[in-house]
Amino acid sequence: MKTQLNTSTPKAKVEKEPALKGTLASVLFLGFFLIFTWVSVYFLFLNRL
Template sequence: MAKPELSRQPEPEIEDSSSLKGTLASVFILGLFLIVIWAGVYALFLDRS
């Protein structure tokens, strides 16, 4: 016997309105921090050698 198909409601479209500006700023801050730390360690290495 054929089973009746369940009527499925169409899923509502979800608008992705999230902004990535905060993510970009966080990545830039982290990158700047890493560059400053690297430059400091390199300067310390040059000073001690």
């Protein structure tokens, strides 16, 4: 789907949100990576108790 980012439609207010599927996937990956790292070191902590 094409966004309307660079098209010149100054009169009509842009109603449509831009398609950001890739952004959603990227931030989800980022979130999982943060959680994975945290949990890994947490288990290391538990192992050393």
